[in-house]
Amino acid sequence: MKNIFISLMFFVGINSFAQEAGKAGELLKNEASTTEMKSSGNAKSNNKVFDQSKYRNTESQNTRSKNPNYQWNRNYGYAEVFLRIPEQGFFTVEVDDQTISNGSGKYRFFDLSSGRVPISIYDNGFLIYRTTLMLRNNNRMVLDFFTSEGLYLLDSYPVQGQYSGFSDWNDVWNSPYGSQSGNWNNWENVMEDAAFSRFFEMLERNEKFDDGKMAMINQQMRSTMFTSYQIKSLVKSLSFDRNKLDLAKSMYRKCADKNKYFLVYDAFDYESSKRELMEFITKS
Incomplete structure (x- = not known):
């Protein structure tokens, strides 16, 4: 019985003192003076509505229990x-x-x-x-x-x-809304420049033909907006003007800065394709 009691006390002792405040780490000096800590008016507050009282140091708040209830295993979340x-x-x-x-x-x-x-x-x-x-x-x-x-x-x-x-x-x-004309809400889902560079590199590396490129671009359009400059690069990556025109038309609705869609015209080889895209935009 005596051995059991000793073992129990040893077990309790381990669990009671395994985590004890001040037993680990380097103690950093408290640089607040006694006067500062006892002052109730040292809180910084420059407003009339926001309640800063909970941040003030009062004498009652500084009189803490010597044996606080430490929450060692608290789940803080992240x-x-x-x-x-x-x-x-x-x-x-x-x-x-x-x-x-x-x-x-x-x-x-x-x-x-x-x-x-x-x-x-x-x-x-x-x-x-x-x-x-x-x-x-x-x-x-x-x-x-x-x-x-x-x-x-x-x-x-x-x-x-x-x-x-x-x-x-x-x-x-890295979104340019606010510095661009048009509805800034359109810029919420615009692909950032760094992400677009990776996407374009993957497109050029993995898809050698227009059909494959267009399929990959159409897939991305389901969740992404593009800038006129980005659309120009995608359209220009295709080989045939007919495919370029189809892609330029379909991407117009996913363009965040439609006022700059004239940039896409430079992606075409033939003047007739440019005019057809102009007419499409005029009617849209």
Whole structure:
């Protein structure tokens, strides 16, 4: 019985102290002074509506239990939200229980829980937009917000794989809407230049004849918009003018900048094909 008791105490001891605060890692010095930590007015707040009280350091908040209930095995979840606000101004964005305030227009949220998560946007402290996002674990949701239009979901990428190593903010947003004429909504699904280069390279490498190229392009058109310049390159890759004309007509509806479709005319060898495409566009 004595051996059993000792074994039980040893087992309990291991589980109680296997993870103990302050037993691993390097302790970094607390540089906040006693006066700062006891002050209730040191929170930065420049708005009238957004409640910053929960971020303030009060004496009662600094008087914590010496034996807190650590959540060692808590399931934090992992979803990400990248939001861009391409306008001048100072915005605050709340996603779930995380808050970011700045004037750079870049808002990146990590370690979010999956499921229905609220998002709120404040302009100089005043609430201007609120909705609910549906997040999935190991996925990054990419959004754009315009004060006059609203919040737009551009895409959702897996965190692992080719999208995991975003090295630059511009790797996420490489869309030219806002600098192009026409309806900017058309640019949501436009193939980015880097992706188009890979697609075009694959097209030239794997398909030697017009039929195969057209089949591959038509397949991609089901989910992708193209620019006039991209369409010109695809049309020009075909060998026969009749096939070029058919492709140019079918891709017109998938063009994001129809006002520049005149660029496609240069892909034809014969003037008659150019005129037929012009007439088609005029009637469309």
